[in-house]
Amino acid sequence: xARTKVSIPAWSSQWxxxxxxxxxxxxxxxxxxxxxxxxxxxxxxxxxxxxxxIFLIGLPIxxxxxxxxxxxxxxxxxxxxxxxxNNNASKAWTGLGINGVIAGLLILSFYTVIAGxxxxxxxxxxxxxxxxxxxxxxxxLFNSEVASPWVLGFWHTLFMLFTLLIVARxxxxxxxxxxxxxxxxxxxxxxxxxxxxxxxxxxxxSVSFMFRADFSQLTWNAVLVAMGHAFFxxxxxxxxxxxxxxxxxxxxxxVQASVWIVVMDTLIAIMAGxxxxxxxxxxxxxxxAGPGLLFQTLPIAFGQMAGGWVFGSLFFLLVVMAxxxxxxxxxxxAVSWLEQRGRYSRAQATALLGAxxxxxxxxxxxxxNYWESVYIFGERNVFATLDFLTSSLMLPLGGLLIAVFAxxxxxxxxxxxVLYFSNQLFQQFFDTSLRYFTPFAVLVVFAFxxxxxxxxxxxxLIVGIVAYLGYAWRCHQAQxx
Ligand code: PHE
Numbered sequence: 313x314a315r316t317k318v319s320i321p322a323w324s325s326q327w328x329x330x331x332x333x334x335x336x337x338x339x340x341x342x343x344x345x346x347x348x349x350x351x352x353x354x355x356x357x358x359x360x361x362x363x364x365x366i367f368l369i370g371l372p373i374x375x376x377x378x379x380x381x382x383x384x385x386x387x388x389x390x391x392x393x394x395x396x397x398n399n400n401a402s403k404a405w406t407g408l409g410i411n412g413v414i415a416g417l418l419i420l421s422f423y424t425v426i427a428g429x430x431x432x433x434x435x436x437x438x439x440x441x442x443x444x445x446x447x448x449x450x451x452x453l454f455n456s457e458v459a460s461p462w463v464l465g466f467w468h469t470l471f472m473l474f475t476l477l478i479v480a481r482x483x484x485x486x487x488x489x490x491x492x493x494x495x496x497x498x499x500x501x502x503x504x505x506x507x508x509x510x511x512x513x514x515x516x517x518s519v520s521f522m523f524r525a526d527f528s529q530l531t532w533n534a535v536l537v538a539m540g541h542a543f544f545x546x547x548x549x550x551x552x553x554x555x556x557x558x559x560x561x562x563x564x565x566x567v568q569a570s571v572w573i574v575v576m577d578t579l580i581a582i583m584a585g586x587x588x589x590x591x592x593x594x595x596x597x598x599x600x601a602g603p604g605l606l607f608q609t610l611p612i613a614f615g616q617m618a619g620g621w622v623f624g625s626l627f628f629l630l631v632v633m634a635x636x637x638x639x640x641x642x643x644x645x646a647v648s649w650l651e652q653r654g655r656y657s658r659a660q661a662t663a664l665l666g667a668x669x670x671x672x673x674x675x676x677x678x679x680x681n682y683w684e685s686v687y688i689f690g691e692r693n694v695f696a697t698l699d700f701l702t703s704s705l706m707l708p709l710g711g712l713l714i715a716v717f718a719x720x721x722x723x724x725x726x727x728x729x730v731l732y733f734s735n736q737l738f739q740q741f742f743d744t745s746l747r748y749f750t751p752f753a754v755l756v757v758f759a760f761x762x763x764x765x766x767x768x769x770x771x772x773l774i775v776g777i778v779a780y781l782g783y784a785w786r787c788h789q790a791q792x793x
Contacts, residue, residue, distance in 0.1 A: 320385055321482075326564045329556070330572050332637075333378075335491040336552055337573050338498070339638030340426055341545040342581040343631055344606045347588040349541060351599035353534040356525040359585075361535055365542035366578055369753060372745040373548050373711045374570045376718035379731040381557020382566065383722075387648035388412050388551030391558060392717075400790070401721045408713045412551030413646045415706040417665065419550075420642040421672035422698050424475065425680075426603070427635035428467030430628050432457055433607060437614060437624035445615030447595040447608075454607045458680035465677045471632075472670045475639040479647055480662040491637055495576075498630040501623065502583045505610075508617055509590035518589035521599065522582070532760040539757055540703035545577055547638070549710035550702075551645040558648075566731060567738075587613075603695075643669075672698075704761070712754040716780075719746035720787035751780055 323329040350358055383398075384391025389409030396405040436442065436453070445453070458464055509515050543549040560566065591609040592599050601608060614624030643665065650661035675683070679695035688697040718727070733739040759773040 321559055322561050323559050323564070326569070329560055329564060330569045331491045331495065332641075333547075333553065333556055333569055333573050334495065334576050335634075335637030336547045336556065336641035337545065337577045337638075338495070338580050339634050340423060340430075340631070341541070341638070342577060343584045343634065344426060344430075344603075346541065346545065346581040347585045348601070348603055348605040349537055350522065350585055351589070351592070351605055352602060353531075353537060354526070354529045355521040355589075355599065356523055357527045357530040358534050358538055359522050360525045361530065362538040362542060363578070365539045365753075366546070366574060368745060369539070369711070369750050370542045370546045370548060371570060371574050372742050373543075373714055373750060374546055374553060374573060375566055375731070375742065376746060377548050377551075377553040377714050378557035378560065378566045378570065379727075380714065380718060380722075381554035382560045382562075383726070383730045384554070385558050387558070387652050388554045388645045389649045390652060391554055395717065395722070398726060399721055399723050401717075405713075405717060405721075408710060408717070409551055409554075409645075409649070411706055411710050411713075412549070412554070413649055415550040415702045415710065416552065416642045416645050417669045418672065418698050418706075419544075419702050420475075420639060421669045422676040422695055423635065423639055423642060424472045424670070425464065425468045425673055425676045425695075427632060427639060428464065428469075428471040429457060429607065430631045430635060431471055432463075432467045433611070434625055434628035434632060437611075437621055437628055440621050442611040442615040442620060442624050445611050447597055447612055450608045450611045450615075451604075453611065454604045457607070458604075461674075461677050461681055464680060465674065468673050468677055469670065471635075471639070472666060472673070474636060475643060476662050476666040478636070479640050479643050479666075480659045482658065494630060494633045494637070497626070498580070498634055501627050501630055502580065502587070504623060505587045505613065505627070506583055508613055509587045512590045512594035512613075514593035515586070515590045517593045518586050521589050521593070522585050532757070536704050536757050536761045539753070540705075540708055543707035543711050544703045545581060546573065547641060549707035549714065550642075551710070552641045555645045555648055556641070567733065705758075708754045708758070712751055715746040715750040716783070719743065720784050723791060747784070752777075755780070 323332070346362075350362075380395055381388070381391055384394040386394060387409070389406050392405045392407075392409040393403060395401075396403055441453070442450075509518065547553055557566070588605060588609050589599060591597075591613050592601075592605075595609075595612055597609065599605075610627065611624070614620040614627070617623065643662070646665050647658065647661045650656055650665065651658045656664065675694035676698065679686075679693040683693055686693055688694055689700065692700055733742065755773065755776045759776065
């Protein structure tokens with residue numbers, strides 16, 4: 313096997329690995345993004361499609377991605393090169409790693425802006441800034457927080473510095489400890505807020521908004537968003553889980569860890585949604601308020617409940633920490649790649665990539681004020697374009713390639729060394745999902761969204777499927793022969 317120049321560390325235990333992976337998965341995607349895209353896309357039907365994507369597509373890809381990391385034993389670019397070499401496949405598979413490294417940096421560039429905003433809200437709450445706040449005041453507060461690029465840029469910079477400090481020192485020392493106390497804390501506060509939500513009088517409406525499915529309202533774009541978000545929220549498709557998988561020892565169970573990740577991630581997203589929509593309906597707010605939703609709803613709740621400033625400060629602190637454990641995992645594929653190439657130290661690699669990403673992030677900062685209506689792609693400003701490009705295109709593409717490699721290219725005997733299921737049924741579900749379901753789902757949704765009209769949809773779909781079947785057939789022949 314090709315060797316990398318730097319030795320690869322290892323998680324100290326199964327539990328630590330699970331915590332780190334859950335820490336990566338649970339973040340702004342669950343608490344900030346999921347509720348607002350569910351609101352934008354009409355709730356119910358969207359949520360059902362999202363859940364289906366999580367369990368039918370997300371879980372198998374998560375297992376495959378971690379396993380490919382463990383088999384490749386390096387950063388995602390090198391790991392895919394190793395995996396390709398070991399299975400007599402083309403070196404072009406490194407493209408999967410490169411796609412991920414770039415997507416990670418692009419996501420991080422806007423992630424730190426939103427997380428920075430949560431940081432600002434933490435300080436606001438500490439100063440009692442939400443006291444007796446009503447819906448109007450909450451909206452005004454949000455508008456004033458994002459109105460100045462200098463202020464927003466300041467928080468973006470601060471949060472980026474936190475991220476870089478942790479990554480530069482090597483992930484585990486500081487992070488393990490933080491995550492151990494953070495996850496239970498976050499769950500507890502969410503439970504308190506859930507209790508509050510049941511008392512708003514609109515909890516029932518919130519439940520029915522989230523779960524009553526009216527499929528006639530569902531658009532293809534919503535399906536693409538739901539699928540993209542399944543990738544985003546589970547941190548799959550861009551090599552984060554591959555990078556973390558490289559540190560997984562032979563005795564650890566990838567399947568067990570993956571089930572934990574999926575369950576925790578889903579639980580937290582649903583709780584956040586129920587809480588936020590209860591507040592939305594109780595205050596006659598708009599569920600489709602977009603990226604500001606979290607920031608325009610929760611301050612109302614904290615402003616009204618007894619001890620609200622304590623809960624409010626704690627909540628935003630936990631959001632910041634959840635975001636931090638995800639942010640470092642967004643940077644990890646790129647940093648481990650640059651470091652393992654051997655020319656830069658970890659600290660240098662972190663600084664270089666951090667500065668680059670920070671700069672790109674300024675585009676998102678401006679998207680909330682001066683450049684709000686400067687459209688790059690369709691009716692999307694810089695922030696929305698980056699979000700679309702990564703979540704809706706790059707991550708599903710990465711996931712598709714992971715599925716194809718794991719299902720067809722990876723030789724059976726080699727795969728069995730890394731990944732084994734004791735349960736036959738699960739094995740079959742896994743194989744079928746990766747072989748057929750995932751590739752077709754991604755292709756179909758892509759074709760519908762990228763294509764202009766039926767003719768092009770059909771052309772893209774047919775070409776995609778023929779190419780796919782051709783590849784699968786070749787791998788099949790090679791393995792049989
Ligand atoms: N899963 C993280 C979240 O939900 C974001 C993320 C995406 C982190 C991809 C790493 C890789 O916030």
